Amino acid sequence: xxxxxxxxxxxxxxxxxxxxxxxxxxxxxxxxxxxxxxxxxxxxxxxxxxxxxxxxxxxxxxxxxxxxxxxxxxxxxxxxxxxxxxxxxxxxxxxxxxxxxxxxxxxxxxxxxxxxxxxxxx
Amino acid sequence: xxxxxxxxxxxxxxxxxxxxxxxxxxxxxxxxxxxxxxxxxxxxxxxxxxxxxxxxxxxxxxxxxxxxxxxxxxxxxxxxxxxxxxxxxxxxxxxxxxxxxxxxxxxxxxxxxxxxxxxxxxxxxxxxxxxxxxxxxxxxxxxxxxxxxxxxxxxxxxxxxxxxxxxxxxxxxxxxxxxxxxxxxxxxxxxxxxxxxxxxxxxxxxxxxxxxxxxxxxxxxxxxxxxxxxxxxxxxxxxxxxxxxxxxxxxxxxxxxxxxxxxxxxxxxxxxxxxxxxxxxxxxxxxxxxxxxxxxxxxxxxxxxxxxxxxxxxx
Ligand SMILES: [Fe+2]
Ligand SMILES: [Fe+2]
Numbered sequence: 001x002x003x004x005x006x007x008x009x010x011x012x013x014x015x016x017x018x019x020x021x022x023x024x025x026x027x028x029x030x031x032x033x034x035x036x037x038x039x040x041x042x043x044x045x046x047x048x049x050x051x052x053x054x055x056x057x058x059x060x061x062x063x064x065x066x067x068x069x070x071x072x073x074x075x076x077x078x079x080x081x082x083x084x085x086x087x088x089x090x091x092x093x094x095x096x097x098x099x100x101x102x103x104x105x106x107x108x109x110x111x112x113x114x115x116x117x118x119x120x121x122x
Numbered sequence: 123x124x125x126x127x128x129x130x131x132x133x134x135x136x137x138x139x140x141x142x143x144x145x146x147x148x149x150x151x152x153x154x155x156x157x158x159x160x161x162x163x164x165x166x167x168x169x170x171x172x173x174x175x176x177x178x179x180x181x182x183x184x185x186x187x188x189x190x191x192x193x194x195x196x197x198x199x200x201x202x203x204x205x206x207x208x209x210x211x212x213x214x215x216x217x218x219x220x221x222x223x224x225x226x227x228x229x230x231x232x233x234x235x236x237x238x239x240x241x242x243x244x245x246x247x248x249x250x251x252x253x254x255x256x257x258x259x260x261x262x263x264x265x266x267x268x269x270x271x272x273x274x275x276x277x278x279x280x281x282x283x284x285x286x287x288x289x290x291x292x293x294x295x296x297x298x299x300x301x302x303x304x305x306x307x308x309x310x311x312x313x314x315x316x317x318x319x320x321x322x323x324x325x326x327x328x329x330x331x332x333x334x335x336x337x338x339x340x341x342x343x344x345x346x347x348x349x350x351x352x353x354x355x356x357x358x359x360x361x362x363x364x365x366x367x368x369x370x371x372x373x374x375x376x377x378x379x380x381x382x383x384x385x386x387x388x389x390x391x392x393x394x395x396x397x398x399x400x401x402x403x404x405x406x407x408x409x410x411x412x413x414x415x416x417x418x419x420x421x422x423x424x425x426x427x428x429x430x431x432x433x434x435x436x437x
Binding site: 032033051052054057058061068069072091093 | 123143145146147192195196198199202203206209214215216271272275279418421422424425428429
């Protein structure tokens, strides 16, 4: 479990082989701009879809940066941004019990019902 | 749930090709490996802009300049997608960038070679982006969801990069004798470093194959390298260039090209920081970061002010 880190994969250079820069020094900076999640409507009539995230000082900057990185090839007609801290998510560890109420209700699906062949289009 | 149970669920998902998502439980080493690999990948995209940026103002035509600008801008975007993916693993952007600037984090060694002529821009697109694409296509199937999604996005954008490079070389290879020589010279210089991009031989390592088991990596260094050689050797014929390897030869038994041994001493030297441009590249990154400081501050102050104005209006 410990040794694999030494393996050099393309795209992953292990730390032990890294020489480090001659004059390594930390660049002190003020704290980061907040993180924003970006949602893009790719075409009129479709839902906005999550495409990624970015840092920006405020909403306007987030939208402009989102345009520059996520719509360089006409991928969108509308952009939503929301600060990541306002996103609340369900807990994946509770997924089983959380979605349990739906798991035994097959009658919610049309395939549950037998309809004679004579009935077309239902 | 015990760690054992959690680990079992994790491995089950890997087994069934179910992606691991940021909030899912994952082994600490899986997280660490991903942080290192994805951030190195991000740094490579960002540092990778430097050798090409060198030629933006000197591109031979306005068309070439516009294309190169668009390509370099794509690489900046790739850096961002990957930095975001790194952040989902619980490290801050600031920390990640600091690690690059301090020399703690690495990036692909290929970007420590200089771009001496315009033909180098062609060779980078054809060979360097060509090699990167093979790796990235494989990574579209990596087990960590945010990394895989970033890769899908990147691969879509990447396809024009190799083509534009090939086209630059094709134009030169059909030009004057001087242009032909320039094309050959660039290929001579970029061929071996491109092969080095895939890393040491699989046999070089006696360590556990954890990254493969966890399906972070889905093909070995040598497999990817062979794929690359087979692809490039064929395309070189169209460019009428010779690849600088006397041992390069089609092997009908293996159904692959055979090729010569990489200069591993050079490889480790560049990884350790002694390549032709290591210092220059890091200095350029630090300088850009430092000189951008006032912009970051101004934007933060501006955002504060705007917020204050808004609350005032509401009150
Ligand atoms: Fe890229
Ligand atoms: Fe690229």
